[in-house]
Amino acid sequence: MLLLISPDGVEEALDCAKAAQHLDIVDVKKPDEGSLGANFPWVIREIREAVPADKPVSATVGDVPYKPGTVAQAALGAVVSGATYIKVGLYGCTTPEQAIDVMRGVVRAVKDHRPDAFVVASGYADAHRVGCVNPLALPDIARRSGSDAAMLDTAVKDGTRLFDHLPPETCEEFVRRAHETGLLAALAGSVRVEDLGALTRIGTDIVGVRGAVCEGGDRNVGRIRPHLVAAFRAEMDRHAAQHTVAVTTAG
Numbered sequence: 001m002l003l004l005i006s007p008d009g010v011e012e013a014l015d016c017a018k019a020a021q022h023l024d025i026v027d028v029k030k031p032d033e034g035s036l037g038a039n040f041p042w043v044i045r046e047i048r049e050a051v052p053a054d055k056p057v058s059a060t061v062g063d064v065p066y067k068p069g070t071v072a073q074a075a076l077g078a079v080v081s082g083a084t085y086i087k088v089g090l091y092g093c094t095t096p097e098q099a100i101d102v103m104r105g106v107v108r109a110v111k112d113h114r115p116d117a118f119v120v121a122s123g124y125a126d127a128h129r130v131g132c133v134n135p136l137a138l139p140d141i142a143r144r145s146g147s148d149a150a151m152l153d154t155a156v157k158d159g160t161r162l163f164d165h166l167p168p169e170t171c172e173e174f175v176r177r178a179h180e181t182g183l184l185a186a187l188a189g190s191v192r193v194e195d196l197g198a199l200t201r202i203g204t205d206i207v208g209v210r211g212a213v214c215e216g217g218d219r220n221v222g223r224i225r226p227h228l229v230a231a232f233r234a235e236m237d238r239h240a241a242q243h244t245v246a247v248t249t250a251g
């Protein structure tokens, strides 16, 4: 499982860089603009320069409206600024068709500029609270739009967590649907270390966190700390090793 960490700006990205050996992807966002709030292009550029070259930089394009042209242009801005993982939160899409429309534009805008960039279609585990597309539709939306991964986060950051809205069995079905069509499955949403066992067991490819690696577990007031990133990674590795033993023993 890959670890994606979301700093809110250059200062926190520098702290992520200090823990670079413990993480896999640095994800630029602006949490005060929403769950997948988009940051400024110059922030993406500065973070790309600050993070070791072998660590991909991801950027969120926002909790986007159903405006395919606007979103495609924003996604191009993110990739031109140096991000190679482009994450789109399909907040304003109420049907799979709308979501596919948005993601097709993003895929074209991004891949015309940089064919090796990785496009992530993100929905929300708590979609029922904000009226957007069903989370289990995301793998099919990602597949039909030519995206590379399907992701779920939570739309409302009120302390409730991924598994409060979608139990592990439903997340497992999400992962299964993504894998069935050759896509990666990414999961996030106030994930804590105690969720890592289930996330590992169900085959999650990427786990996205912010709060869990901030001081006091607080994604707004706390700051990302390198030792918390290292500790989170150690727990991930422990669960991965346990899972391998369990699978080998069962086989």
Ligand SMILES: O=C[C@H](O)COP(=O)(O)O
Pocket: 004, 006, 027, 029, 153, 157, 188, 189, 190, 191, 208, 209, 210, 211, 212, 219
């Ligand atoms: O993409 C990952 C998100 O930033 C997760 O943030 P969170 O762990 O604070 O919910």
